[in-house]
Amino acid sequence: MSxxxxxxxxxxxxxxxxxxxxxxxxxxxxxxxxxxxxxHQGHWVTGMTNQVVWGLPHVFAVxxxxxxxxxxxxxxIGSVFGRxxxxxxxxxxxxxxxxxxxxxxxxxxxxxxxxxxLFVAMTHFNFKxxxxxxxxxxxxxxxxxxxxxxxxxxxxxxxxxxPAALAAFGWRLILTTxxxxxxxxxxxxxxxxxxVMAPLFIAMSFAYGLAVFILVLSVSFKMTRxxxxxxxxxxxxxxxxxxxxxxxxxxxxxxxxxxxxxxxxGVESFILLQGGLHTTLFxxxxxxxxxxxxxxxxxGGCGHAPRKRAMMASILVVLGGLAQxxxxxxxxxAWPLDLFPGMEASSTFADGHVHDYAPSAWExxxxxxxxxxxxxxxxxxxxxxxxxxxxxxxxxxxCAGHK
Amino acid sequence: MINRRHLLxxxxxxxxxxxxxxxxxxxxxxxxxxWGLLIDTGxxxxxxxxxxEACKAEMGLAGHDRPRTDAQYIRxxxxxxxxxxxxxxxxxxxxxxxxxxxxxxxxxGASMKRADGIVLVDRHICIGCRYCMMACPYKARSxxxxxxxxxxxxxxxxxxxxxxxxxxxxxxDEGRLPACAEACAAKAKGAMLFGDLNDxxxxxxxxxxxxxxxxxxxxxxxxxxxxxxxx
Ligand code: SF4
Numbered sequence: 001m002s003x004x005x006x007x008x009x010x011x012x013x014x015x016x017x018x019x020x021x022x023x024x025x026x027x028x029x030x031x032x033x034x035x036x037x038x039x040h041q042g043h044w045v046t047g048m049t050n051q052v053v054w055g056l057p058h059v060f061a062v063x064x065x066x067x068x069x070x071x072x073x074x075x076x077i078g079s080v081f082g083r084x085x086x087x088x089x090x091x092x093x094x095x096x097x098x099x100x101x102x103x104x105x106x107x108x109x110x111x112x113x114x115x116x117x118l119f120v121a122m123t124h125f126n127f128k129x130x131x132x133x134x135x136x137x138x139x140x141x142x143x144x145x146x147x148x149x150x151x152x153x154x155x156x157x158x159x160x161x162x163p164a165a166l167a168a169f170g171w172r173l174i175l176t177t178x179x180x181x182x183x184x185x186x187x188x189x190x191x192x193x194x195x196v197m198a199p200l201f202i203a204m205s206f207a208y209g210l211a212v213f214i215l216v217l218s219v220s221f222k223m224t225r226x227x228x229x230x231x232x233x234x235x236x237x238x239x240x241x242x243x244x245x246x247x248x249x250x251x252x253x254x255x256x257x258x259x260x261x262x263x264x265x266g267v268e269s270f271i272l273l274q275g276g277l278h279t280t281l282f283x284x285x286x287x288x289x290x291x292x293x294x295x296x297x298x299x300g301g302c303g304h305a306p307r308k309r310a311m312m313a314s315i316l317v318v319l320g321g322l323a324q325x326x327x328x329x330x331x332x333x334a335w336p337l338d339l340f341p342g343m344e345a346s347s348t349f350a351d352g353h354v355h356d357y358a359p360s361a362w363e364x365x366x367x368x369x370x371x372x373x374x375x376x377x378x379x380x381x382x383x384x385x386x387x388x389x390x391x392x393x394x395x396x397x398x399c400a401g402h403k
Numbered sequence: 404m405i406n407r408r409h410l411l412x413x414x415x416x417x418x419x420x421x422x423x424x425x426x427x428x429x430x431x432x433x434x435x436x437x438w439g440l441l442i443d444t445g446x447x448x449x450x451x452x453x454x455x456e457a458c459k460a461e462m463g464l465a466g467h468d469r470p471r472t473d474a475q476y477i478r479x480x481x482x483x484x485x486x487x488x489x490x491x492x493x494x495x496x497x498x499x500x501x502x503x504x505x506x507x508x509x510x511x512g513a514s515m516k517r518a519d520g521i522v523l524v525d526r527h528i529c530i531g532c533r534y535c536m537m538a539c540p541y542k543a544r545s546x547x548x549x550x551x552x553x554x555x556x557x558x559x560x561x562x563x564x565x566x567x568x569x570x571x572x573x574x575x576d577e578g579r580l581p582a583c584a585e586a587c588a589a590k591a592k593g594a595m596l597f598g599d600l601n602d603x604x605x606x607x608x609x610x611x612x613x614x615x616x617x618x619x620x621x622x623x624x625x626x627x628x629x630x631x632x633x634x
Binding site for chain 1: 514
């Protein structure tokens with residue numbers, strides 16, 4: 001199939017293109033303004049404190065980074081697992097992986113206390129640190145995926161296609177394991193500290209990455225008036241359902257593991273029952289909107305055209321994913337560290353009680369800026385290179401999900 | 404205010420518990436020493452914050468009246484047993500672990516352990532990622548959330564980097580006591596005993612060998628150098 005697919009660039013400077021770039025550019029400009037303010041004043045203008053040290057920027061950054069590795073799945077299914085029908089989507093999938101990672105890393109770096117010391121982070125490595133490993137994994141991922149994309153586009157490099165695909169696939173699994181381990185290795189934090197964080201993050205990446213991919217594919221096809229067949233949408237939607245189910249499964253496994261550990265019941269009842277906003281985000285956002293509803297849309301009745309259903313499910317998975325990352329990062333820090341197990345503690349440094357956190361507008365702007373950066377890179381990519389197929393199958397407007 | 408009695412007390416405490424000698428200039432710290440504190444919570448009054456105040460003065464920790472973001476290197480944690488109602492007030496600072504979680508996770512190596520076991524942050528290579536704060540089970544670190552004023556020459560604090568108790572490494576290297584221990588001895592009941600855990604002749608080593616002591620979250624296996632009695 002791929003050999004017969006034609007790829008075309010997106011025409012730049014059309015009205016739609018300019019409007020999109022202007023809008024994204026504005027978001028990035030606002031984000032940079034927010035960064036300037038946060039760095040100039042110091043982080044006290046954010047909602048972050050000495051108790052909740054990672055805030056909304058990390059929610060966005062982790063979401064984007066996790067989605068980045070998942071976005072590559074579509075390409076991997078085509079080339080590693082030899083599913084021909086996915087091959088025409090490989091190029092966009094690779095581009096999206098790089099773009100999302102760049103957006104996520106930008107947020108992460110710009111939220112550092114000293115973003116000007118990025119060079120220090122690139123030259124001083126503590127190899128015991130999973131964070132330092134991630135710096136290497138992230139930069140390596142960009143390089144590997146770039147090579148992979150090249151082998152997809154340049155027929156003279158065809159013999160490197162399969163090895164590059166395998167390398168990229170392996171790399172992404174390790175990368176997401178590494179991201180999960182950032183939390184899994186924190187023995188002191190009761191909300192994490194379990195090896196199940198690694199597979200959970202892989203399941204999350206599959207779901208988020210595919211959801212973002214479906215959204216970008218559908219919107220870009222619509223905006224450039226390319227035909228997108230129901231068959232493609234249906235297939236991607238079913239796959240999304242599978243990934244969402246896996247995410248729910250590992251989420252359940254995490255909480256069952258936690259309940260099994262003696263002494264973790266406090267944090268569990270906090271997240272699952274009494275955590276206020278965190279509990280709501282868990283049940284309504286993560287499980288309801290981001291888990292069960294997309295499953296119903298994917299496998300349930302068929303009220304709308306597959307493309308619409310895929311879009312709806314993907315939007316829900318993205319929102320549910322942000323809620324999920326919030327619950328992990330913010331919810332996990334809101335629960336106090338237990339210095340004296342079995343005892344009640346209090347201090348001037350907020351020991352022993354749940355920590356509150358409300359993101360400031362600055363952090364929100366920075367987070368959205370990361371999303372905008374990813375989208376700008378994607379748009380520039382499909383404009384400069386032949387990454388988008390000219391069309392994928394036939395469209396029908398009615399319900400044609402079954403075949 | 405320090406009166407004469409306090410001064411005498413303080414000097415007495417120094418005679419008992421002072422490090423053997425100042426470290427010679429230019430000589431590196433060695434693993435021969437393992438500096439630590441033994442804190443007798445029985446002698447530590449619930450309302451007493453003398454160690455906290457001494458630390459603030461020594462380190463130049465002028466706050467901005469924002470408790471959520473102001474730095475605290477040492478704090479008094481009030482601990483109560485819900486079953487019996489019995490309570491203690493426990494000074495908690497960086498525990499200077501033998502296997503510090505912050506050092507393990509720090510991507511740049513800014514969090515580091517000196518050969519003599521003192522855990523420090525190199526503020527020149529700290530990028531302010533705050534991963535060490537996520538990893539520390541004792542919540543012993545603060546992030547410099549804003550511009551700092553009133554800095555002390557021995558502790559250049561900088562916006563955007565992470566900081567915490569240094570065990571008054573600048574004093575130890577001069578053969579003096581950490582500010583908290585000195586103030587506690589001078590102005591309170593002398594609940595803190597400072598010394599070299601590796602030196603079998605030191606009082607701290609002998610008491611640790613003789614008496615029952617605990618370490619906070621010993622279950623995590625980080626082997627802190629801070630030992631507590633009475634909790
Ligand atoms: S905040 Fe600084 S000291 Fe802490 S882990 Fe990051 S680089 Fe290391």
